[in-house]
Each structure stands twice: as structure tokens, then as C-alpha cells.
Amino acid sequence: MRGRMCVARAALATGRSVARSFGEMLGRSLAIGVFCTGFAVAAIDGAARAQAPAREPSPQQPQTAPSSVNLAEESQDQPEREKVHADISTRSVRVTSSFTGTEIIVFGSIQNGRPEKPQSNDLYDVVVVLEGTPQELTARRKSNVLGLWINTQSLTFESVPSYYAISSTRPLEEIADPVVLRNHDIGFEQVRMTPISGWESGITTADLRKFKEAVIRLKMNSGLYVQNEYGVVFVGGASLFRTTIDLPANVPVGTLKARVLLFRQGQMLSQFEAQVLMQREGIERYLHDFAFGFPLFYGIAAVIIAAAAGLAASSYFGRRRAR
Amino acid sequence: MHFYLPIAEMSANIFIFLGMGGAVGFLSGMFGVGGGFLMTPLLIFSGIPPAVAVGTEAAQIVASSVSGAIAQWQRKNVDFKMGTVLLIGGLIGSVFGVQLVRVLRAAGQFDMVVALSYVTFLGIIGSLMMIESANAMRKSRNGRPGTGRRPGQHSWIHGLPLKMRFHRSKLYISAIPPLLIGGLVGVLAAIMGVGGGFIMVPAMIYLLRVPTNVVVGTSLFQIVFVTAATTILHAYQNYTVDIVLALLLMVGGVIGAQFGAVAGEKLKGEQLRFLLAGLVIAVCLKMAWGLIGTPNELYSIAPALAGGH
Numbered sequence: 001m002r003g004r005m006c007v008a009r010a011a012l013a014t015g016r017s018v019a020r021s022f023g024e025m026l027g028r029s030l031a032i033g034v035f036c037t038g039f040a041v042a043a044i045d046g047a048a049r050a051q052a053p054a055r056e057p058s059p060q061q062p063q064t065a066p067s068s069v070n071l072a073e074e075s076q077d078q079p080e081r082e083k084v085h086a087d088i089s090t091r092s093v094r095v096t097s098s099f100t101g102t103e104i105i106v107f108g109s110i111q112n113g114r115p116e117k118p119q120s121n122d123l124y125d126v127v128v129v130l131e132g133t134p135q136e137l138t139a140r141r142k143s144n145v146l147g148l149w150i151n152t153q154s155l156t157f158e159s160v161p162s163y164y165a166i167s168s169t170r171p172l173e174e175i176a177d178p179v180v181l182r183n184h185d186i187g188f189e190q191v192r193m194t195p196i197s198g199w200e201s202g203i204t205t206a207d208l209r210k211f212k213e214a215v216i217r218l219k220m221n222s223g224l225y226v227q228n229e230y231g232v233v234f235v236g237g238a239s240l241f242r243t244t245i246d247l248p249a250n251v252p253v254g255t256l257k258a259r260v261l262l263f264r265q266g267q268m269l270s271q272f273e274a275q276v277l278m279q280r281e282g283i284e285r286y287l288h289d290f291a292f293g294f295p296l297f298y299g300i301a302a303v304i305i306a307a308a309a310g311l312a313a314s315s316y317f318g319r320r321r322a323r
Numbered sequence: 324m325h326f327y328l329p330i331a332e333m334s335a336n337i338f339i340f341l342g343m344g345g346a347v348g349f350l351s352g353m354f355g356v357g358g359g360f361l362m363t364p365l366l367i368f369s370g371i372p373p374a375v376a377v378g379t380e381a382a383q384i385v386a387s388s389v390s391g392a393i394a395q396w397q398r399k400n401v402d403f404k405m406g407t408v409l410l411i412g413g414l415i416g417s418v419f420g421v422q423l424v425r426v427l428r429a430a431g432q433f434d435m436v437v438a439l440s441y442v443t444f445l446g447i448i449g450s451l452m453m454i455e456s457a458n459a460m461r462k463s464r465n466g467r468p469g470t471g472r473r474p475g476q477h478s479w480i481h482g483l484p485l486k487m488r489f490h491r492s493k494l495y496i497s498a499i500p501p502l503l504i505g506g507l508v509g510v511l512a513a514i515m516g517v518g519g520g521f522i523m524v525p526a527m528i529y530l531l532r533v534p535t536n537v538v539v540g541t542s543l544f545q546i547v548f549v550t551a552a553t554t555i556l557h558a559y560q561n562y563t564v565d566i567v568l569a570l571l572l573m574v575g576g577v578i579g580a581q582f583g584a585v586a587g588e589k590l591k592g593e594q595l596r597f598l599l600a601g602l603v604i605a606v607c608l609k610m611a612w613g614l615i616g617t618p619n620e621l622y623s624i625a626p627a628l629a630g631g632h
Contacts, residue, residue, distance in 0.1 A: 214622035249334035299558030314390030
């Protein structure tokens with residue numbers, strides 16, 4: 001694993017090395033060396049300190065649009081700005097007939113990172129968010145009608161993430177203010193749930209809140225909304241981190257979006273985005289495409305298979321019994 | 324060993340479903356019933372979405388009834404004319420039932436209607452069977468042979484128009500009652516995932532007075548074609564037939580049925596019926612509890628269904 005990550009890191013590093021200072025290069029390769037061998041933590045700290053002299057993050061309120069961050073990074077005026085680089089262990093998840101879920105490793109490093117002072121609150125935080133394809137979702141509420149529990153209220157929400165995993169270095173509320181988290185769509189409470197139908201059944205704002213809470217609760221119960229508050233760990237010092245995210249078998253098939261966000265003192269410094277392709281393969285894909293693409297023929301085939309299976313079984317057991 | 328079910332969209336332990344098919348197959352072999360009324364609730368209890376359970380079970384009933392139907396046909400125990408009338412009713416009922424499933428699913432009421440249908444039909448059939456078999460057991464203990472009840476020779480059925488002659492059954496009756504019975508069975512096949520023999524057999528014996536030797540063959544003839552049509556319609560309109568799951572159940576079912584048939588020979592008819600009645604009532608109560616018992620979670624979520632296609 002470490003070897004693979006090193007290679008990935010190295011590739012990243014070479015790809016982006018154009019127009020960078022020699023000192024930076026040195027610092028980065030040092031970081032790689034430290035990660036691969038796992039010793040001399042002090043060295044990287046030293047190098048980092050050398051290349052990134054004390055830059056106080058401005059205390060002003062939320063860093064908003066990630067695009068502005070990228071702009072700042074692209075211009076060479078502020079080379080000392082922290083930047084997060086990351087990658088994912090698997091860029092494509094294949095759902096085959098033996099699919100029982102999988103594990104996704106997100107790893108990365110902080111470029112131009114400053115030394116950490118363990119006593120102070122001046123620490124880097126990393127939040128990794130993995131989101132499934134948004135789906136239209138209907139939530140229903142039962143109530144007692146003449147002694148029977150029957151669905152009486154329903155709300156259909158537009159594009160609710162089918163899956164939502166958050167992994168962070170510490171609890172989200174310690175990392176940043178709710179406002180900042182909301183601006184970056186982090187946290188179950190921030191999941192956008194816009195009702196598109198169901199208002200006609202007389203649902204109030206209070207009901208809507210309960211419905212939203214129920215959706216999150218049910219998603220959590222089925223393992224589709226997961227949060228790991230200490231899931232991201234720094235390895236080999238300050239600048240390299242990794243986290244493991246479980247992708248259970250009941251995650252609806254579709255493209256997943258991964259985001260890695262770097263925070264310091266409650267502010268988002270840099271963000272990285274990538275996609276994880278999740279698709280059916282082999283017999284699984286064939287059957288699914290057949291059933292949804294040609295449902296009439298699929299139904300006829302199902303009947304033929306069933307009848308053949310029944311006849312085969314009876315002739316086999318019939319002959320055995322006759323003997 | 325797990326297998327990802329393509330329609331149910333879940334990873335399932337294949338041995339659980341093979342075992343489930345085997346257990347229900349054993350019981351259906353022992354009691355000589357189709358087993359759909361046990362299988363569908365079991366699938367629902369094990370987490371398969373009710374609509375997928377119903378659609379898939381229709382395919383499995385095709386497999387489990389086709390060989391029986393052919394065997395009965397070879398023994399000339401099928402009244403084709405009666406069977407065809409029942410079948411026409413059944414096909415109409417099935418088309419209607421599958422539409423009903425689509426509408427109810429979109430309205431979020433399908434799970435409740437399935438449970439309610441099971442509670443109603445299993446409750447009625449189970450209690451009647453239990454009373455009947457208990458009486459028969461008591462009679463046989465008293466030394467008197469338990470003869471089948473033959474109520475009065477004429478009833479309202481003989482007053483209906485559209486009379487037809489059914490040679491094989493030696494009957495001259497209106498075509499309306501068999502059409503209605505077939506239609507009801509078709510609707511039940513579509514919404515409950517059953518063959519419907521548990522309704523059709525008593526109805527043919529007691530309402531239509533079809534001779535017992537052709538009842539089973541004729542009802543199997545109808546069941547094969549109605550469940551086949553139901554399977555195709557469910558696959559076409561609701562996308563709820565999981566062929567992988569159906570195959571697992573079929574394999575388990577045919578093996579279980581062989582052992583069940585052997586076990587069934589060791590028990591008396593009324594004892595078998597009493598046990599079956601107990602089982603039917605147990606499933607009914609479990610379903611009823613789901614409707615009456617206060618749920619831990621009032622809310623439920625499901626992917627929104629696109630309205631029609």
C-alpha cells in the first residue's frame with residue numbers, strides 16, 4: 001500500500017512541479033522520503049518550516065467558494081499557500097455478482113504545510129466527504145388509522161445523496177463553524193433536501209424538519225450515511241494523511257463524488273475533488289440491462305427459465321424415484 | 324457465499340435463500356400445496372422489498388407447478404374447458420392486479436395492502452382448515468369415518484345465465500362463477516405472489532361441485548398460465564422479477580419438495596391439514612402484528628418511482 005501511495009504521490013509531484021522553486025521541490029521529495037521510510041519526522045518539519053515562514057491565516061469569516069481558492073493557488077504570487085493533494089485507492093468500483101461492498105482509501109498530503117504546535121489550537125484538519133449519486137427519494141410517515149398503521153403522509157425530495165460518508169480528523173463542530181460547514185456542504189444536516197411533491201397533504205415546516213431528520217436517521221440505520229469523527233489520521237508527521245471509507249453493498253450503483261477539504265483555524269484553505277466510478281459489470285450488468293432495457297423479453301425469459309427448471313427437476317426426480 | 328441480486332439490489336447470502344426455498348419446498352411437498360403463501364411472507368420478513376418478493380415468487384410458482392400440471396394432464400385429470408374459463412378470468416384478474424400493484428406502490432400503500440390481503444385470506448382459510456381438520460380428527464377417533472361434506476344439490480349458482488356444458492366435470496353450469504373465481508385468483512396472484520390454489524380448490528369443490536379427481540389438475544393448469552402471465556406483466560410493468568432470486572428459490576424448492584413428499588406420506592390427511600392450518604395462522608398473525616403493533620419507526624424511505632412508462 002505504502003509503495004503504491006508513494007508512486008502516486010511521486011506522479012502527482014512531478015506533474016505539478018513546473019515553475020516551482022527548488023526549495024519546494026526539496027521539501028516535497030523529503031516528505032515522500034519520510035512517508036516511505038517512516039522515520040525522521042523532524043526533517044520534514046524542518047523543511048516545511050524553511051519553505052513556509054509563519055503565515056498567519058486571516059481571521060476574517062468563512063472562506064467561501066472553492067473556485068476562489070483554486071484561483072489563488074494557480075497564481076504564483078502566494079506560493080506559500082497551503083494546498084491539499086489527494087487521491088483515492090480505487091477510481092472505479094465494479095459491482096459484480098459477488099459484490100459485498102468495498103473499502104475506499106483516500107490519502108493525500110498538505111503542500112506548503114506549516115509546522116504544528118501541539119499545544120496551540122493551530123492544527124490542520126482534513127475532512128473527507130464521499131457522496132453517492134443524488135436520487136429522488138420518497139419519505140413516508142405512518143399513523144394509526146382505525147387500529148392499523150398506515151402510511152398517511154409522504155414527501156418526495158429532489159436529489160438526496162444516496163450515500164454520504166464523512167471522515168474527519170476530529171468532530172466537525174471542533175473543526176469549523178456551522179456556517180462554514182454549510183457553505184461547503186459538509187455534514188448530514190447540510191444535505192440539501194428540497195421537497196418536490198407531497199405539500200398537498202398538508203405538511204407544515206415542523207413536519208418537514210421531522211421528515212428530514214427521519215431521512216437522515218433511516219439512512220444512518222441502513223449504513224448509507226456514515227460519519228467517522230476521527231477517521232482521518234496523519235501519518236509520518238504533519239503533512240500526510242489517510243482515511244478508510246466503507247462502501248457497503250447496499251449503496252445504489254452510480255458515480256460517487258469524493259471531496260477532500262483542508263481546514264485550519266476554522267477556515268477552509270484548499271479542496272480537492274475527484275470522482276469514483278461505480279458500475280455494474282459482468283453477468284450483473286447483463287441481467288440489469290436486460291431487465292430494464294427489454295422488460296417484456298426479460299419476463300418471457302424468466303417464465304421459460306422457470307418452466308424449464310420445473311420440468312428438469314421433475315424429470316430428474318421422477319426417474320430417480322422410478323428406479 | 325454472497326450473490327448480488329440484480330433487481331432486489333442487495334447482496335444476499337445464497338444459502339439463506341436456498342434454505343428458505345428448501346424449507347418451503349419441504350412443507351409444500353408434505354402438504355401438497357404451492358407454497359407461495361408461505362414463501363412471499365418469508366421473503367418480505369427477510370428484507371426483500373414486498374413488490375420484488377411478489378413478482379419473483381410468481382416466477383417460482385411457474386417452476387413448481389408446471390411439472391404437476393403436466394403429470395395431471397397425462398393422467399387426464401384436467402378439465403380443459405373449465406380450465407380455460409378459469410384461465411380467461413385469471414388473465415383478466417392478473418392484468419388488473421399488476422396495474423393495482425403499480426398504482427399502490429406509487430401511492431406508498433402496497434406493503435400495507437399485501438399485509439392486509441395476507442391477514443384476511445390466511446386468517447379465513449387457516450381458521451376454516453383448523454376447524455375442519457379438528458372435527459375430522461375427533462370423528463376418526465370416535466370410530467366414524469370422516470366423509471366430505473356435500474351440501475344441498477341446488478344453489479343460487481344454477482340460476483345464473485350463460486350456461487355451459489363441462490363434459491370432463493360432468494357439469495352444466497353458468498360460466499360466470501368460474502370466470503369470477505378465476506378473476507379473483509388472478510388478482511391475488513398479482514398482488515400476493517401466490518398461485519391461488521388455496522382459494523380455487525375449495526371454491527371448485529364447494530361452489531362449482533367439480534369432481535375432486537379433476538380439481539387439482541384443472542387448478543394447476545390455470546395456475547401455470549396465470550402465474551406465467553403475472554411474471555411477464557410484473558417484469559414488464561414493475562421491474563420486480565429477480566431471476567437470480569427466483570432460481571435460488573426454485574433449486575431449494577424442488578429439492579425440499581422431494582423430502583417433504585416422503586415425510587407427508589407418514590402422516591394422516593387430517594393431521595397434515597391441522598398442522599398446515601397452524602402454520603397458516605402463524606403467518607397470518609405475524610403479518611397482522613406488522614399492521615397493528617406500534618412500529619418503532621414511523622417513517623420509511625424509498626427511491627421515488629417514476630410514474631408509469
